[in-house]
Amino acid sequence: MTYEVAGKTAVITGAASGIGLGMAKAFARAGMNLVLADVDGERLDEAVAICAAIGVGAIGVAADVAEPAQVEQIAERTLSEFGSVHVVSNNAGVGISGPVDEMSLDDWRWIIDVNLWGVIHGVRTFLPLLRAQGEGHLTATASMAGLAGGPMLGAYHVAKHGVVGLMDSVRAELELAGSPVRASVLCPGPVDTAVVGSERHRHPDSQRHERGESEQRFWDGLVSALASGMNPDVVGELVLSAVEQERFWILTEPNEHVTMVQRRLDAIRADNDLSG
Numbered sequence: 001m002t003y004e005v006a007g008k009t010a011v012i013t014g015a016a017s018g019i020g021l022g023m024a025k026a027f028a029r030a031g032m033n034l035v036l037a038d039v040d041g042e043r044l045d046e047a048v049a050i051c052a053a054i055g056v057g058a059i060g061v062a063a064d065v066a067e068p069a070q071v072e073q074i075a076e077r078t079l080s081e082f083g084s085v086h087v088v089s090n091n092a093g094v095g096i097s098g099p100v101d102e103m104s105l106d107d108w109r110w111i112i113d114v115n116l117w118g119v120i121h122g123v124r125t126f127l128p129l130l131r132a133q134g135e136g137h138l139t140a141t142a143s144m145a146g147l148a149g150g151p152m153l154g155a156y157h158v159a160k161h162g163v164v165g166l167m168d169s170v171r172a173e174l175e176l177a178g179s180p181v182r183a184s185v186l187c188p189g190p191v192d193t194a195v196v197g198s199e200r201h202r203h204p205d206s207q208r209h210e211r212g213e214s215e216q217r218f219w220d221g222l223v224s225a226l227a228s229g230m231n232p233d234v235v236g237e238l239v240l241s242a243v244e245q246e247r248f249w250i251l252t253e254p255n256e257h258v259t260m261v262q263r264r265l266d267a268i269r270a271d272n273d274l275s276g
C-alpha cells in the first residue's frame with residue numbers, strides 16, 4: 001500500500017530545528033501544506049520562511065506541547081487555515097543527562113512532560129480527527145533510547161520507551177478497527193541537531209546542576225556522537241518514505257540498531273534459561 005501526500009496537510013511539532021525542520025522540508029518538497037509548531041518563535045518564523053520558499057502553504061504556531069490546550073490550538077489553527085489534517089508528526093523533544101538518583105523532580109517532570117505527555121496530547125488531539133476523516137498518518141519521534149536501555153539518560157529512556165509503547169498501541173488499535181489511518185514511530189540513533197542544547201528554553205533556575213566526572217565523560221561522548229551523526233534532512237526523507245509506504249518502524253541505521261535490540265532479547269532469553 002502507498003499513501004499519496006501531495007496536496008495534503010502535515011502538522012509537525014518541534015519543527016523549528018533539527019529533525020522536525022528536516023521533516024518539514026521533505027514534506028514541503030513532496031507538495032504538502034505545513035503547520036509548523038514550536039516553543040521557539042524566532043526559529044519557527046525562519047522555518048516557515050524556508051518551507052514557504054519551497055512553494056507550499058506554511059504557517060507557524062507557537063505552542064508548548066506539554067500544554068494540552070496549546071496542542072488543541074495547533075489543531076484549531078490547522079483546520080481553520082487548511083480545512084483538514086492528514087499527517088501529524090509528534091516530534092518535539094528535549095534531552096538532559098544525569099544518573100537516575102541525581103535527577104531532580106523538576107528534571108524528571110520536564111523530560112516526561114515534553115517527550116511523553118507532549119506525544120500523548122498530540123495523539124489525543126489528532127487521532128480522533130484522522131479516524132473521523134478515514135485517512136491519514138500519525139507519527140511520533142521516539143529514539144533508539146526507546147528500544148534499548150543505557151546509563152545517564154534514565155528519564156529520557158523512560159519517556160522514549162513510553163512513546164514506542166504508545167505508538168504501538170495506536171497501531172494495534174487502528175488495525176483492530178480496520179481503520180485506513182496509519183501510525184509509525186521514528187527511533188533515530190545520533191542525529192546532528194541542537195538537542196544537546198535543549199535547556200536553552202528552560203528557566204535558568206531549573207537548569208541541571210554541574211555534571212560529575214562519569215556523567216561529564218558520558219555527555220562529552222554523546223555530544224561528539226551527535227556532531228558526527230546523521231544529517232536531519234536525511235531523517236526527514238526517511239520519515240516521508242515511511243509515511244508514503246505506510247511503514248511503522250522507522251530506524252535511521254537499521255542494521256546496527258536491530259543488533260542493539262537483539263542484545264536485549266538475548267539477555268531476556270539468557271536470564272530465563274532460553275539461551276540454548
Ligand SMILES: NC(=O)c1ccc[n+]([C@@H]2O[C@H](COP(=O)([O-])OP(=O)(O)OC[C@H]3O[C@@H](n4cnc5c(N)ncnc54)[C@H](O)[C@@H]3O)[C@@H](O)[C@H]2O)c1
Binds near residue numbers: 014015038092188
Ligand atoms: N538528535 C538526535 O540524535 C536524536 C536521536 C533520537 C531522538 N531524537 C528526538 O528527535 C526529536 C527532535 O529533536 P532534535 O534532535 O531535532 O533536536 P532540536 O533541539 O534540534 O529540535 C527540537 C525542537 O523541539 C522544540 N521544542 C522543545 N521543547 C518543546 C516544547 N515543549 N513544545 C514545542 N516544541 C518544543 C525545540 O525548540 C526545537 O526546535 C526529539 O523528540 C528528540 O528527543 C533526537
